[in-house]
Amino acid sequence: MTHEGLILSDLARRFSGEAGIGPLGLDIRPGEIVALTGPSGTGKTTVCRMISGLERPDAGEVVLGGRALSALPVQARGVAHMFESYALYSHLSVAQNVAFPLLAPGKPRLGRDALAARVQELLDVAQIGHLGARKPGALSGGQKQRVALCRCLVQDAAVFLLDEPISHLDAKLRNELRGWIRRRQTALGVPTLWSTPDAMEALSVADRVAVMIDGRIAQFAAPEEVYFRPATTEVARLVGDPAMNLVEGRLEARDGGAPGFRGKGIDLALPGDLAARLSGGPRDVVLGLRPSAMSPGGRDASLKVYAWEPFGKHAIITAMLEDTMLRLKTPRLDRFEANQEIGVTIDPAGLVLFDATTRRAL
Numbered sequence: 001m002t003h004e005g006l007i008l009s010d011l012a013r014r015f016s017g018e019a020g021i022g023p024l025g026l027d028i029r030p031g032e033i034v035a036l037t038g039p040s041g042t043g044k045t046t047v048c049r050m051i052s053g054l055e056r057p058d059a060g061e062v063v064l065g066g067r068a069l070s071a072l073p074v075q076a077r078g079v080a081h082m083f084e085s086y087a088l089y090s091h092l093s094v095a096q097n098v099a100f101p102l103l104a105p106g107k108p109r110l111g112r113d114a115l116a117a118r119v120q121e122l123l124d125v126a127q128i129g130h131l132g133a134r135k136p137g138a139l140s141g142g143q144k145q146r147v148a149l150c151r152c153l154v155q156d157a158a159v160f161l162l163d164e165p166i167s168h169l170d171a172k173l174r175n176e177l178r179g180w181i182r183r184r185q186t187a188l189g190v191p192t193l194w195s196t197p198d199a200m201e202a203l204s205v206a207d208r209v210a211v212m213i214d215g216r217i218a219q220f221a222a223p224e225e226v227y228f229r230p231a232t233t234e235v236a237r238l239v240g241d242p243a244m245n246l247v248e249g250r251l252e253a254r255d256g257g258a259p260g261f262r263g264k265g266i267d268l269a270l271p272g273d274l275a276a277r278l279s280g281g282p283r284d285v286v287l288g289l290r291p292s293a294m295s296p297g298g299r300d301a302s303l304k305v306y307a308w309e310p311f312g313k314h315a316i317i318t319a320m321l322e323d324t325m326l327r328l329k330t331p332r333l334d335r336f337e338a339n340q341e342i343g344v345t346i347d348p349a350g351l352v353l354f355d356a357t358t359r360r361a362l
């Protein structure tokens with residue numbers, strides 16, 4: 001693969017006593033945002049650190065704009081890195097922290113007013129324009145996170161690494177900044193890597209999403225592909241709000257001969273295209289059921305309610321299917337009581353099937 005963006009090829013890092021990260025491949029085109037998502041500890045921060053040069057890979061290469069970065073020191077790589085830990089300078093004010101990367105040796109000198117204006121513009125967008133004179137010690141966690149974000153975005157970089165850029169902000173600010181950062185980075189025409197443990201944030205900000213599980217990329221695809229066709233049960237378990245339900249069972253011929261899913265009290269015909277594709281005899285499978293694909297009322301499965309949570313425009317019902325806990329998302333707001341028995345209808349259009357052994361989508 002060649003383009004002028006960022007390319008990671010067979011990048012790997014092993015820490016003693018750990019399973020290790022990679023080898024993994026990833027590319028981000030100029031103007032593209034790729035989100036790197038996965039559970040805590042999977043290696044997202046380590047990937048960012050290998051790109052910026054803070055961590056040396058044991059194998060593989062990072063190529064940016066056609067140039068291999070491994071021989072270059074951190075400051076010569078053209079990487080703007082927002083750290084998950086913020087790493088603010090405690091003796092400098094907020095405005096000085098943000099201006100700091102522009103004052104590094106070798107950077108083109110901006111006039112005093114131009115520098116101040118550039119810093120202020122970012123602080124204003126992040127809604128901390130009034131805090132420029134404060135020291136980091138006098139800021140809340142969310143305010144510190146925004147200073148770190150501004151200090152990254154202020155730079156003229158060849159690639160931006162945003163390691164959990166908005167995770168500690170309130171929901172309203174997160175929504176506002178998400179859209180603003182996306183618009184800005186796309187217009188800049190440089191690659192951006194956005195790391196987040198929140199898979200739904202990843203889907204909403206990125207052109208492509210890399211899902212990282214146990215140090216490897218389990219799926220690298222467009223957001224809708226990751227959402228509608230998760231490559232593995234592990235990806236399915238991460239994506240969605242709530243995430244997809246997984247039910248163990250078996251694919252068997254039903255009355256008419258076409259294969260259907262049978263397991264845990266569910267006996268379900270498959271939609272025509274899936275049935276045609278999977279007509280090769282009985283096999284053990286895992287059924288992926290989106291929470292919105294099940295609705296209360298019906299006889300496709302019988303559940304026992306564990307908890308009912310009304311969220312205004314929809315409700316989440318947590319319920320047991322034998323020994324498996326499922327989540328349903330329903331627009332119905334009628335109340336369900338703990339231990340109530342309910343029948344549900346399953347919409348076959350919302351099904352995904354996985355092989356029970358490989359855990360890969362069928």
Ligand SMILES: Nc1ncnc2c1ncn2[C@@H]1O[C@H](COP(=O)(O)OP(=O)(O)OP(=O)(O)O)[C@@H](O)[C@H]1O
Nearest residue numbers: 015016018039040041042043044045046047084197
């Ligand atoms: N310097 C180090 N020495 C030993 N192990 C390390 C070191 N840095 C990271 N690790 C381990 O590597 C794994 C990946 O860590 P990393 O911080 O990259 O994960 P992450 O996906 O960014 O997690 P989080 O979302 O919690 O920030 C973890 O198991 C961590 O304990």
